[in-house]
Amino acid sequence: MMQKVQKSTWIYLLFSLVLVVIPFVKDERWFLFLLIQIFIFGIFAMSYDLLLGFTGIVSFGHAMFFGIGAYSVGITLERLEPTFFSFLLGIFFAAMAGGIVALIAGVLTLRLKSHYYAMLTLALASLFLVLAEKWRSLTMGNDGFTFKIPELPEGLQDHRNTVIYMFCLLSMILIFFGLRRLTQSPLGKILQAIRENEQRVESLGFRIMPYKVIISVISGVVASFAGVLYAISLRFVDTSVFAIDVTLDALLMTIIGGVGTLVGPIIGAGLIEFAHHYLSELSDVHWIFERWIILFGIVYILAVIFFPFGIVGTIQRSFAKRKQRKQEVTKSKKIAG
Amino acid sequence: MESTLLKLEQVNTHIDQFHILQNVDFEVKSGEVTVLLGRNGAGKTTTLRTIMGLNGATSGSIVFKGENITKLPPYEIAKKGIGYVPEDQGIFYDLTVEENFRVGMRKDDDGTKERMEWVLELFPDLKKFWRKPGGQLSGGQKQMLSIARAYVNDNDLLLIDEPSKGLAPVIVEKVIESIDKMKERTTVVLVEQNFYMASKLGDAFFILDDGITVHHGRMEQLIRDEELKRKYLGIA
Numbered sequence: 001m002m003q004k005v006q007k008s009t010w011i012y013l014l015f016s017l018v019l020v021v022i023p024f025v026k027d028e029r030w031f032l033f034l035l036i037q038i039f040i041f042g043i044f045a046m047s048y049d050l051l052l053g054f055t056g057i058v059s060f061g062h063a064m065f066f067g068i069g070a071y072s073v074g075i076t077l078e079r080l081e082p083t084f085f086s087f088l089l090g091i092f093f094a095a096m097a098g099g100i101v102a103l104i105a106g107v108l109t110l111r112l113k114s115h116y117y118a119m120l121t122l123a124l125a126s127l128f129l130v131l132a133e134k135w136r137s138l139t140m141g142n143d144g145f146t147f148k149i150p151e152l153p154e155g156l157q158d159h160r161n162t163v164i165y166m167f168c169l170l171s172m173i174l175i176f177f178g179l180r181r182l183t184q185s186p187l188g189k190i191l192q193a194i195r196e197n198e199q200r201v202e203s204l205g206f207r208i209m210p211y212k213v214i215i216s217v218i219s220g221v222v223a224s225f226a227g228v229l230y231a232i233s234l235r236f237v238d239t240s241v242f243a244i245d246v247t248l249d250a251l252l253m254t255i256i257g258g259v260g261t262l263v264g265p266i267i268g269a270g271l272i273e274f275a276h277h278y279l280s281e282l283s284d285v286h287w288i289f290e291r292w293i294i295l296f297g298i299v300y301i302l303a304v305i306f307f308p309f310g311i312v313g314t315i316q317r318s319f320a321k322r323k324q325r326k327q328e329v330t331k332s333k334k335i336a337g
Numbered sequence: 338m339e340s341t342l343l344k345l346e347q348v349n350t351h352i353d354q355f356h357i358l359q360n361v362d363f364e365v366k367s368g369e370v371t372v373l374l375g376r377n378g379a380g381k382t383t384t385l386r387t388i389m390g391l392n393g394a395t396s397g398s399i400v401f402k403g404e405n406i407t408k409l410p411p412y413e414i415a416k417k418g419i420g421y422v423p424e425d426q427g428i429f430y431d432l433t434v435e436e437n438f439r440v441g442m443r444k445d446d447d448g449t450k451e452r453m454e455w456v457l458e459l460f461p462d463l464k465k466f467w468r469k470p471g472g473q474l475s476g477g478q479k480q481m482l483s484i485a486r487a488y489v490n491d492n493d494l495l496l497i498d499e500p501s502k503g504l505a506p507v508i509v510e511k512v513i514e515s516i517d518k519m520k521e522r523t524t525v526v527l528v529e530q531n532f533y534m535a536s537k538l539g540d541a542f543f544i545l546d547d548g549i550t551v552h553h554g555r556m557e558q559l560i561r562d563e564e565l566k567r568k569y570l571g572i573a
Contacts (some may be wrong), residue, residue, distance in 0.1 A: 003342035186439060193429045193440045200427040203389050205443045205490070260431075324473060 004212030009177075012263070016173050032165050036233050038273045038310045043175050044226035044246075045265030045285075047254035050219040052251075053260030054183055055212060056195035057110070058118040067132065067218045067239075068101060069094040069227025074147050074237035075138060087232075088130035094224040095216040102220025106213035119141075122244075129242035144238025147231075165239035168229050172266070175222060180262055184216070191215055192260075257305045258310025267311055275299060342367045342494055342524050343388070348397035350380075354452060357383045359548040360397070365494065365541075370516070370525045372539035372556065374532075374570055380548040381528040382424055385496045388526075389421045389522045390414045402493065416443065420487030424498040425527075426479045430472030434463055436470050441486040447492055455522075456485040459515050477508035484515065494524045501531040514535050532572055536560050544569045 023032055034240050044066055054144040073090030080086040105124060109116040132139045139145070156163055188213055193201045196209055231237045240246075250265075251273050258264025275296060282289035289295070307314040343365040350358035358380050365371045373381045388394040388399055391412040399407045406414050415421070428437055442449055456462045460481040466474060474482060487495055500516070501509045509539055513534055516525065520538070529535040535542070539556040546569055559565060566572040 004473070189432060189436050189440050192431055195428055196429045196431060199391055199411070200423065200429075202411040202417055203391060203421045203427075204441050204486075205412050207410075207412045233544075320470075 012173075012176070012295065013205070016169070019169055020166070023165050027162065029161060033233070034273060036161075036165055036168050036229075038270045039165075039172040039254065040226050040229045040233060041249065041269040041273060042172050042266035043229065044223055045250045045257070045269050046175060046179055047222035048261055049227065049249040049254045049259065049262055049265045050179060050183075050215055051224070053256055053258075053262075053264075054188065054192045054200075055210065055215050057216065058115065058120045060118045060244070060247060061121030062219075062223055062245065063242050064121060064125035064128050065098045065102065065223035065254045066227040066246055067125075067128055067228065067242035068097045069138065069224030070215060070231035070237045070241040072097055072224070073228040074145065074231045077149065078145060078147035082150050084150045087150050091225065091228055094228045095221045098220040098224025100215050100228075102217045103213065105220075106216035107242055110212040110216065111209050123243070125242055125247070129239055131314050132239045132242055139237075139239070142239050144236055144240075146236045148272075149232055149235055152218060164233055168233065171225070173231060175225070176262060176266065179222070183262065184222075187211070187214075197261075251298060256300070256307070256310055256312075258307075258312030258314070258316070261310065261312040264312035265312045269284050340367050341365070342402060343526070344398075344400045345384070345388070346400075348384075348387060348399060349395045350392050351395050352383070352392060357548050358394075359394075360386060361508050361545070361548070362550050362551075363471050363543055364526060365524060365526055367445075367493075367524050368520075368522050369540040370527055370538045371541045371543065372535040373526065373528045373543050374530075374535060374559075375545035376569070376571065377530075378452060378547075379545040381545055383499055383548075384545065385421065385423075385498055385526065385528060388414075388496060389419065410413065411533075415490075418462055418491065419495040420490055420492035420495045422483045422497040424494065424502060426483040427478050428471040428474075428482050430488070431470060433468050433470055434474070438481055438486055438489060439490060443490050449489060452489050456488050459518060460485050475521045477504050477511065480504060480508075480512060481515070484512070484519075488519060488523065492523060494526065495519070496526045496528075498528045500527070501529060501534050509534060532566070532570060 019035070022035065025249060044062075047065070048059070048062050051059055051062075073087070074096035076090035076093055077086050080089070101124065103122055105117065109120045114331030133141050135141075151157070152160060152163055183191070188200065194208055194211060202208055227241060231240065249272060254265045255268070256271060257266065257268025279289065279295050303311070309317055341364055343363075345361055345363040348358055348363075349356065356570045361380070361384060361385065363373075373384060382442070387394050390406070391411075394407050398405055399416075399424055401417055401419065406417060409417075414550070419463070429440065431529055432440060461487060462478050463482055466478065469542055471479065471482060484495075484497065484500065487497075497516070500512050504512065509531065516527070516538055519525065524544075525538075527535065527538060531570050536556060536559075542553060542556050542559050544552040550563060551569060
């Protein structure tokens, strides 16, 4: 029997279609690159939302997974021939390494309170940063290194940016629908219950720890994949992929877009990447814009004031309230009539 | 004669530096409603939380169906067949009524389905608001959902903490009626400040005062004993 497709699925598919058409309408390099960054950070922020929004786990070192992904694919393609096989091998290494580190961090700390996980991930991310800086023979330290990506078939070679754009977009769409399915599954509901009241879930007969570790691993693998795409889009990796800013960006994208909504972090990624781009460009107009980070801070504060549950979260709540009010009016009319 | 389902012997519980339960003895017979009474801060909720493993007992023993469960974690205790309805109801606000049930269900067998149908007949409001988030239910509906969810699993014992708290008298009557029906199918430990409710439902009682079991017996004795009620429950 065919399952009923949710109304929102059609809306998301429509938006996806619009995004597919964009490169054929506006194929300027900088614009496609900006959208590619949005897709990549959208994936990364979704992986963060899985932890924070759906399970209530705070991570201060999520960049670690991003960096692991970027270095895994970068080193593989640089050390081996830049073929599709090496690329797939790089993705495999990224997923394995990200998953294993997430598993270790999860097993060590997730039985304790959430802030231990936050602190351990922060410490591990710093450790990876130092490792990337010091292991120069492999990573070239702070200078980073460039690498070649696989050659595309004849005919597509001139449209390399469009191909990367489509690959990142497709990845984002598939990951979004996959994660949405996960969060709507019984496992996803247990995770949300854990976020709301851990003790209560435990006294219903569930051992919390395996659920938290599972989601930590899934999140780590997805974040590593975002790192893979980031490295591929730049054809360059340096230690900045492990920086705390990367984690903070994911946190803010999730908070501004809407915690626990999945689509919110993608919107958050879009807003922040566009703001990054346009606010820094305004420095030509006035010197104050050189300090665009201050303006960025103001944007964050305003977003939190006017959208306390993030953009998507606030809109969803207002729709739910309106629906409830409508139902109450209908009910009271029935009683009166 | 009813057999003993749950027995606490000389149980001590500390929360941080505070010694809350002090050598508590407590016994629950199968098929009965045993009411835990006492003033605020007497240790009633801590007793339930200690049974559930949420506050670990520092000494003493808790035996359920002949098995020592004192050191087991809460999820193991729940699996042994103890359902817990906490004072704050513990429902998940962002999940719908249906999802609250599904998350709470440990099995999806015929027995669970039968209990689900039975409990939804007992609380028809829950069926009406099946797709509504738990956070949007009224206080009474939340309480019903909390009790119903604990009942749906194949539990031999339900621990219910102050189900009348904050509810309108008419809703309290409804909750009394439903627990009364439920007690035909399961054993209940009820923590209750509302003596009217306790006396309506209870078969046996235990009184706690400052973490110590000071009195226990049959409910009909307590109903008649004005002195005991005045001394420990402040009922004139």
